[in-house]
Amino acid sequence: MSAPGGTGFLYPFLDAAERDAGPLLEDLARSAEAKAAESAALRANVLAASEDELSAVGLAMATRFDAGGRLLAMGNGGSSTDAASLVTLFGDPPAGRPLPARSLADDLAVLTALGNDVGFEVVFLRQVIAQVEPSDMVVGFSTSGGSKNLLLAFDEACERGCLTVGLAGYQGGQMAVSPSVQHCFVVPSQSIHRIQETQAALSWRLWEVVQAALRPLGPS
Amino acid sequence: MSVGTAAQSAAGPAGALDAERGAAGAGGLPPGFGVDVAGAALALARRFAHGGTLWCFAPAWPAHAHHVAVEFVHPVVVGTRALPAVAVSAEAGVAGLRTLCRAGDALVVVASSEEPAARRALARAPAWGLTTIWIGAGPRPAPGAADHVLWWEGEVPSQAAHTGRFVLSYHLLWELTHVCFEHPGLLEEPQVCSGPACVTCGDEGRLVEVLRLGEGGAVLVRAATGLEWADASLVEGVSPGSLVLVHAGSVLTVLAEGSGE
Known part of the structure; x- marks a missing residue:
């Protein structure tokens, strides 16, 4: 048989006859191990190479949080969910202090209003214009580093005096060279999956640094 | 910023990310x-x-x-x-x-x-x-x-x-x-034998979820095929959320208590 819309027509010799799933399952298990090993190596390399800048950014963010600053995260597609995870980590952490953080992709009324009435390129920019204060921090996730709506928002946030942090993949794209992205962490991989896995690890490490650098709370 | 090469990877940061070395x-x-x-x-x-x-x-x-x-x-x-x-x-x-x-x-x-x-x-x-x-x-x-x-x-x-x-x-x-x-x-589902059906009615015991209690022992259930009514007057302890076994339109056994939701 051939599944509707399947690729069987490309591989007629593979079709129909194959009935024993054993060899495929063994291949898949090996493939999973290999991909996980690649992911772990990439993560270790990037974390080691990023440690100094992560420390500097985490310290700067802690200072801003201490002064009442807020974290605003953004991203498109899977990266919007990574941004949302970062927001959950900072705002409702498993340990340490909850900090003000929210995702600019969260409000569907605002997102669809801007996307429909103006264009998707401005969905983050217009929110930055409307809501962001100089003490805030804007963090953007883009595996390509080229998302136009992030770049426009970074320009505006930078102009307003915010701290801007980008997480990109491949060679970093436009985010790596834009002066509006003050700190850009590039995960040098051609796989969007492997990039996102390491971006999660970078997010976690950044959160750890921020928590450690917050000014201790005094009595009220 | 610059990024790492394999040679630089020796020192990872402490914390949860290092836990893998022990656990995996x-x-x-x-x-x-x-x-x-x-x-x-x-x-x-x-x-x-x-x-x-x-x-x-x-x-x-x-x-x-x-x-x-x-x-x-x-x-x-x-x-x-x-x-x-x-x-x-x-x-x-x-x-x-x-x-x-x-x-x-x-x-x-x-x-x-x-x-x-x-x-x-x-x-x-x-x-x-x-x-x-x-x-x-x-x-x-x-x-x-x-x-x-x-x-x-x-x-x-x-x-x-x-x-x-x-x-x-x-x-x-x-x-x-x-x-x-x-x-x-390999995408064909392997044929799984679900066991013999009842010789009298041809039905089998089906796992369903109780949604609501009705009149006279009737219960509204969510079965794999959708919503249906079943008779729960033969058993005790059926409540909304219960997982029960239905055979020929009757609840035979309560497999899991309901949450009362």
Whole structure:
């Protein structure tokens, strides 16, 4: 048989006859191990190479949080969910202090209003214009580093005096060279999956640094 | 900034990310995880091949449910086909899932084994006719809690949710599922014998979920085929949320107490 819309027509010799799933399952298990090993190596390399800048950014963010600053995260597609995870980590952490953080992709009324009435390129920019204060921090996730709506928002946030942090993949794209992205962490991989896995690890490490650098709370 | 090379990788940061060195093998996956995700991927590919939808539920970490869904619906690898996957919000929860899902669909849950809404959904999924995959960390779920369990046993769930463990887990699930589509001969569901049916009425015992108590011992139930009425006057202790066995229109046994929801 051939599944509707399947690729069987490309591989007629593979079709129909194959009935024993054993060899495929063994291949898949090996493939999973290999991909996980690649992911772990990439993560270790990037974390080691990023440690100094992560420390500097985490310290700067802690200072801003201490002064009442807020974290605003953004991203498109899977990266919007990574941004949302970062927001959950900072705002409702498993340990340490909850900090003000929210995702600019969260409000569907605002997102669809801007996307429909103006264009998707401005969905983050217009929110930055409307809501962001100089003490805030804007963090953007883009595996390509080229998302136009992030770049426009970074320009505006930078102009307003915010701290801007980008997480990109491949060679970093436009985010790596834009002066509006003050700190850009590039995960040098051609796989969007492997990039996102390491971006999660970078997010976690950044959160750890921020928590450690917050000014201790005094009595009220 | 500059990025690392393999030679620079010796010193990693401390904390949760280093836990893998104790808990997992050199490749970073817990023992058996590769085999587990392979089995889950083939089961999922078979459901897709037969028209099933993948429902994604992560009550404590909704972002993971959205990430899984967008992964399948809008694939990042050129040439891979879009597949029907939908995130069920934490607000919609079990009630939303019950209404939307159809027999032959699949359900992937990203949650700890303690998460109440995840447990409720997974306990009911067999009654609804779903194949289930549970991704999580910490103490393992009880055997049989899901058809496929992809687990990071040595890790703290609230950390694994943010260090990339779960992201890696469903990325692997997506990648392997698409490999299965290159093997159309293996996408036929193996024929499973469901046991002999009743010689009198031809019906079998079916697992269903009780939704509402009606008049005269009647109960409204969610079966794999949809909603139906059954007679519960022969048994005690049936309440909304109960999982019961129905045969020939009558409730024979209560398998799990209802939550009274």
